[in-house]
Every structure is written in C-alpha cells, then in structure tokens.
Amino acid sequence: MAPGTYRAVMCEKISPSATEGIEAAVVREVPCKAELGDQEVRISARAASLNFPELLMMQNKYQYKPKLPFVLCTEGAGIVVETGRKVSGLSVGDKVFYATMAGCAAEELVLPAQMCIKMPEPLSFSQAASFHMGYMTGYHGLVTRGRLRAGEWLLVTGAGGGMGSMAVELGKAVGAKVIAAASSDDKLEMCKKLGADYVVNYSKQKLKDAVGEITKGEFCDVIYDPVGGEIFDQCVRCVTPKGYARLLVVGFASGTIPKFGINMALIKGFDLVGVRSGAQLGLALTQQGGLQR
Ligand SMILES: NC(=O)c1ccc[n+]([C@@H]2O[C@H](COP(=O)([O-])OP(=O)(O)OC[C@H]3O[C@@H](n4cnc5c(N)ncnc54)[C@H](OP(=O)(O)O)[C@@H]3O)[C@@H](O)[C@H]2O)c1
Structure with missing residues (x-):
C-alpha cells in the first residue's frame, strides 16, 4: 500500500439486485486527509457494521442516496490516533464508536469529534460498531x-x-x-x-x-x-x-x-x-x- 493512503470498501456502480449487491463492492486505496480541522479527530478503524440499508444504497433504493463512488457502512468503531487543535474530551488512544450516513468501511476516518462516543469498557469493537443502527432505530x-x-x-x-x-x-x-x-x-x-x-x-x-x-x-x-x-x-x-x-x-x-x-x-x-x-x-x-x- 502506498504511504499516505488507506484501504476502503467502496461502491463504484449501482447494482441491479440485492444478490449482486455486496459482491460488487471493491477495495480501493484512498489518500489520507493531510491536515485535520480544529474540531476533527483521525480514527484508526477496527470494525464496521454491515446493515440492510447498505444493500439498498448499492441498488439506489435507499432514501439516502450517496454520490458514486462512496465508501460503504454507516457505523463503526476504532481508536483515536490524532486530534484537531480545539478538540476537547477526546485524546489519542481513546476507543470510540460512531454513526455516519456512509463511509465507515475504511481503515481510517476523519470525523467531527462530537460524532464520536467513547466506548464503554465491556463492549468489543465489533459490538460497539453494530450498536447504533439497531438500538437507535x-x-x-x-x-x-x-x-x-x-x-x-x-x-x-x-x-x-x-x-x-x-x-x-x-x-x-x-x-x-x-x-x-x-x-x-x-x-x-x-x-x-x-x-x-x-x-x-x-x-x-x-x-x-x-x-x-x-x-x-x-x-x-x-x-x-x-x-x-x-x-x-x-x-x-x-x-x-x-x-x-x-x-x-x-x-x-x-x-x-x-x-x-x-x-x-x-x-x-x-x-x-x-x-x-x-x-x-x-x-x-x-x-x-x-x-x-
Ligand atoms: N426505519 C428505519 O429507520 C430503519 C433503520 C434501519 C433499517 N431499517 C429497515 O429495516 C428492515 C430490516 O433490517 P434488518 O437490519 O433487521 O434486516 P435483517 O437483519 O436482514 O432482518 C430482516 C428480517 O426480515 C425477514 N425477511 C422476510 N423476507 C425477507 C427477505 N426477502 N430478505 C431478507 N429478510 C427477509 C427475515 O426474518 P424472518 O425470516 O424471520 O421473517 C429477516 O430476519 C430493512 O428494510 C431496513 O432497510 C429501517
């Protein structure tokens, strides 16, 4: 993998059916965001959760229609590896989980700090990554x-x-x-x-x-x-x-x-x-x- 890049699971084209949906996902190298905004954190992702809406998004059947190409998955969990200048309440090394409209199936994410919740101790990364969609709904x-x-x-x-x-x-x-x-x-x-x-x-x-x-x-x-x-x-x-x-x-x-x-x-x-x-x-x-x- 080239330096300054991370891997992400992407949807590059609309799939004709659910059965062909997830197979159409591709792994791509994406350039890392060079500099963080003041209120942003960089996360080294550990888990992402695949839900029913991902299949619908890949068929353009979901109410939220991200522009192609987009990174799959709406929730995940990982470790904070860098913080913007004005971030408070989160530090490098914190384990966090988060929900987005898309973009979590990636090795690295940059998110506004207030979108991240510190993981409670008993949760594993995969449990935290699959918390939002089901419990929030x-x-x-x-x-x-x-x-x-x-x-x-x-x-x-x-x-x-x-x-x-x-x-x-x-x-x-x-x-x-x-x-x-x-x-x-x-x-x-x-x-x-x-x-x-x-x-x-x-x-x-x-x-x-x-x-x-x-x-x-x-x-x-x-x-x-x-x-x-x-x-x-x-x-x-x-x-x-x-x-x-x-x-x-x-x-x-x-x-x-x-x-x-x-x-x-x-x-x-x-x-x-x-x-x-x-x-x-x-x-x-x-x-x-x-x-x-
Ligand atoms: N309203 C919201 O805000 C919101 C948020 C998230 C998801 N959703 C929607 O909720 C629905 C369920 O999502 P989920 O994550 O629970 O999905 P899931 O884990 O795949 O479960 C769906 C259940 O539906 C039943 N089912 C019946 N016919 C099916 C078919 N042809 N294909 C797949 N499942 C079928 C199955 O149960 P049985 O075989 O036991 O019947 C299955 O266990 C989806 O339509 C999703 O888009 C809505």
Whole structure:
C-alpha cells in the first residue's frame, strides 16, 4: 500500500439486485486527509457494521442516496490516533464508536469529534460498531414514535434480524410484554434468550391466531414491523381494537411495500406510524458539518 493512503470498501456502480449487491463492492486505496480541522479527530478503524440499508444504497433504493463512488457502512468503531487543535474530551488512544450516513468501511476516518462516543469498557469493537443502527432505530421507533409503556403488548416481526432482535431487547427494557415473531425456530430460540415473553413461528402458524391466543383476545398495543409485505398485512390483524394502538412501519426486508386499506385504521382506531431513525441522524450530521472522507 502506498504511504499516505488507506484501504476502503467502496461502491463504484449501482447494482441491479440485492444478490449482486455486496459482491460488487471493491477495495480501493484512498489518500489520507493531510491536515485535520480544529474540531476533527483521525480514527484508526477496527470494525464496521454491515446493515440492510447498505444493500439498498448499492441498488439506489435507499432514501439516502450517496454520490458514486462512496465508501460503504454507516457505523463503526476504532481508536483515536490524532486530534484537531480545539478538540476537547477526546485524546489519542481513546476507543470510540460512531454513526455516519456512509463511509465507515475504511481503515481510517476523519470525523467531527462530537460524532464520536467513547466506548464503554465491556463492549468489543465489533459490538460497539453494530450498536447504533439497531438500538437507535429500536429506541426511536418504540419509545419516541411508538410511545411504548410498561405492561403493554408489543409484537415484533422479523425478530431474529438486526432491527427486530434489538427491538425485542428494548421492549423488555421498557417493561412491555414482548411477542417475538419470526420464520424459524432457531431465530425464536435466540429471541427467548434476548428476553421475549412469547414467540410465534409465522411460517407454521397464522400470526393473528397465535397472537389472539397469547393475548387472550386483547391483541397488541404496539407492533414493530421491519418486514413489510404479507407479514405487514398480518400485523394489521394483530392490532388491538381498543382505539389507541400504534403500528410502526420500520422497513420492508421482504422486498414488498404493502398496500394498506386505511379503513382498517379507522375501524380499529390505531395510528400508523412511520419510523425513520436515519432522518434524525442526517439532521445531526448536517448540524455537525457532515462526514469527511
Ligand atoms: N426505519 C428505519 O429507520 C430503519 C433503520 C434501519 C433499517 N431499517 C429497515 O429495516 C428492515 C430490516 O433490517 P434488518 O437490519 O433487521 O434486516 P435483517 O437483519 O436482514 O432482518 C430482516 C428480517 O426480515 C425477514 N425477511 C422476510 N423476507 C425477507 C427477505 N426477502 N430478505 C431478507 N429478510 C427477509 C427475515 O426474518 P424472518 O425470516 O424471520 O421473517 C429477516 O430476519 C430493512 O428494510 C431496513 O432497510 C429501517
């Protein structure tokens, strides 16, 4: 590798499909930023986390569309190796983790210091690098947008995936009665270890029947759905008819954006709530001066 460069995993062209998506990523040498801004830190990266949105970005299907070529990954962790003149609160040698709109799959990053959080001692680099996306989306969805309260019935679909598994943990932390739903018993075993009170395998059982049985006909106060498609249609049937439920639209991992008969929202009196944690992060990044490559 030439001196003054680092390696980064880049997307240089839009991929036609998800299966061809990640294979189209290439490793390139990128020149290091010579001088830091006053408030910036240089980080020697140790881990980056790959999430579903990376696949969508590579197909130009994500709501945030970085200009080509771009460095993949929206979160990571590493060690501060240099600080700008006016940086306070961070020193060379500190372990930090961070979230960006793109750019974390690189050996080196230069970021505004206030985008970096010191790593708590028990976390490994890979744990810290995968913290933001799932927990931030889970917290924003369940607490800020979903107004989840202790004692409420929470249904999480795709509960064995990244977004779903962290929503299971956070739902338990809030004190909700958590029903984890997924398509395989292996995933559901993991959900039980994360604290799910009940599990439903929706490849074997109709979600509505199982949820009706578990809740003794009450159905759910809050539903967190990162899957979309046919699973979303089933979720509509799992909403409590009491007149205050929240159905959280988190994602469409199934690849299908469902069509929704809005009469159901009227009949059951529920809120259909869009969850977009990235918008909050984007705003924060704009205010902090954005990502430097
Ligand atoms: N709203 C936000 O702010 C936000 C933030 C981050 C991510 N997201 C979105 O949330 C969704 C899930 O992300 P994730 O990180 O949890 O993904 P993931 O780890 O891949 O999990 C997705 C789950 O969806 C289910 N699924 C059903 N059909 C699928 C298919 N055709 N391909 C892949 N998975 C399928 C699978 O569970 P079963 O097989 O058990 O059904 C899988 O475990 C994505 O659409 C992502 O873009 C939204």
